[in-house]
Amino acid sequence: MIRPTRSHPAWIGFLVHRLSGLALALFLPVHFWALSRAIEGEAALDRFLAWTEDPLVKASEGVLVVLLAVHLAGGLRVMALEFLGWRARQKDLVAASFGFALAVGLLFALHVG
Amino acid sequence: MGRRMRGQVLLWSLQRISAAVLALCVIVHLATILWAVRGGLSAAEILGRTRGSEAWLAFYALFALAAGLHAAIGLRAIAAEWLGWRGRGADALWLAAGLATAVFGIRAAVGLYAA
Amino acid sequence: MEGTLTVKVARSEGPVEYQVPARANQTVLDVVSYIQRELEPGLAYRYACRVGMCGSCAMTVNGRPRWTCRTHVAKVARRGVLELAPLAHLPVLRDLVTDMAPFFEKWRKALGHFRPREAPEGEIPDFALIPPASPERQQADAGIECIGCGVCHAACDIVGWNPDYLGPAALNRAWTLVNDLRDGAGAERLAAVAGDAGCHACHSTQSCTAVCVKGLDPAAAIAGLKRRIFWQDPFGWGGG
Numbered sequence: 482m483i484r485p486t487r488s489h490p491a492w493i494g495f496l497v498h499r500l501s502g503l504a505l506a507l508f509l510p511v512h513f514w515a516l517s518r519a520i521e522g523e524a525a526l527d528r529f530l531a532w533t534e535d536p537l538v539k540a541s542e543g544v545l546v547v548l549l550a551v552h553l554a555g556g557l558r559v560m561a562l563e564f565l566g567w568r569a570r571q572k573d574l575v576a577a578s579f580g581f582a583l584a585v586g587l588l589f590a591l592h593v594g
Numbered sequence: 595m596g597r598r599m600r601g602q603v604l605l606w607s608l609q610r611i612s613a614a615v616l617a618l619c620v621i622v623h624l625a626t627i628l629w630a631v632r633g634g635l636s637a638a639e640i641l642g643r644t645r646g647s648e649a650w651l652a653f654y655a656l657f658a659l660a661a662g663l664h665a666a667i668g669l670r671a672i673a674a675e676w677l678g679w680r681g682r683g684a685d686a687l688w689l690a691a692g693l694a695t696a697v698f699g700i701r702a703a704v705g706l707y708a709a
Numbered sequence: 710m711e712g713t714l715t716v717k718v719a720r721s722e723g724p725v726e727y728q729v730p731a732r733a734n735q736t737v738l739d740v741v742s743y744i745q746r747e748l749e750p751g752l753a754y755r756y757a758c759r760v761g762m763c764g765s766c767a768m769t770v771n772g773r774p775r776w777t778c779r780t781h782v783a784k785v786a787r788r789g790v791l792e793l794a795p796l797a798h799l800p801v802l803r804d805l806v807t808d809m810a811p812f813f814e815k816w817r818k819a820l821g822h823f824r825p826r827e828a829p830e831g832e833i834p835d836f837a838l839i840p841p842a843s844p845e846r847q848q849a850d851a852g853i854e855c856i857g858c859g860v861c862h863a864a865c866d867i868v869g870w871n872p873d874y875l876g877p878a879a880l881n882r883a884w885t886l887v888n889d890l891r892d893g894a895g896a897e898r899l900a901a902v903a904g905d906a907g908c909h910a911c912h913s914t915q916s917c918t919a920v921c922v923k924g925l926d927p928a929a930a931i932a933g934l935k936r937r938i939f940w941q942d943p944f945g946w947g948g949g
Contacts, residue, residue, distance in 0.1 A: 485771065485773035486772070486863075486920060487866070487916065491914060491915035491918075491919070491928075492914045492915070495914040499672065499912070502665075503669070503672060509661055509665050509695055513698045513701075513702045514702075517701060517705055519637070519640075519706045520705035523637045523638065523709060526640070527636065527638075530635050549620060549624065553617060553621070553624075556617065559913050560614070563610070564610075564939070566936070585624060589627070595942075595945055599900075599903055599945065600944075602903070602904040602909060602945075603903050603942070603943070603944070604944045606909040607939060607944055611943075671912075674870075674905070675870035675871060
């Protein structure tokens, strides 16, 4: 069970931001490594892209896109608090950041299909 | 403010400045992803966009630099709080890891430009 | 409300369960006092004013830090059970009593005391220059009602993960003084609250704001300190 001091929207927002950031940070070197295939030429990049057509890999890409979107929106929420003093309605802002990520994920699923 | 604390403030500010840069870059990146995945990805399509384009090269180089630094400073905070990795040595390692990731990313961007 | 209430107390010797009569309109502090007076004279706990002014009776009630004198049992008991423990993130002296010294030591480190602005040579400092209704004074007033109960400090995960972190109460106090135009220690105080043990450790989980018994917003105060430091001296070069 979630601890009582953590059962509020801003804490959930924090946890999602931290875990999405952690996953993205660990993915970043892998992403750059994959892109660096381009240095070896178009054929090498195409061989790699063929591998990403696997449904499981595509699904993982979708998860990464959602993580990126939620980290973006959550980061903007925190920066608005820090730099603009937007302290009101944190619950709504957290919900909006999750909604944004969901919308991006759905768009990805629609376009990839 | 002591030297140690100045470094910590500097890292925090770098984290927020890179975040502001990334906010713009990620919006462009997400839009590009959603646009590009329609009908499947191909090397020809990707390289058709990036090959010889200084604008994309500059964009991806800046993006990689900001992402490398931002990720390393974020991992530094997580490692300090959840694993107890603290101190100047750890800070230097994280900064080095961030810059190395950025260089790696910029190298990939150059690859997309020159391929 | 009639019947009995089961109260599990995390005593120094280990957990002990007590049965106390459930009454209408009783506070958690009433229940603790009943246990100490009728069942367990050796139970250690702390209180003074009983009316939400002194900030000395805070403890963990069903997993959440609260001021017990202003917390009604009916609002927090779960199926007739109360679980009481000392405040988190502070050394336990005995039973429900924590040592508040490390908590107030952090206030001292954050320069949490008023230091009057120096008056120009030969002039008398005039403390009546700032009207209470002015925006400047209202900004300072936003966090001034803190009673130092330690509830936000106990709820803050960052304090738990980084024991050096000054914590929401000390930083809220610092922000209050930074906004006080009569105070003359602004730059020194901003330097005292910067860095990994200061405001820059905060991740805006906002648990402090969620639990503050006075309805204050320490998370916004900490954000204010970050903002002020960023625009004055973002890279720690010593300006401002």
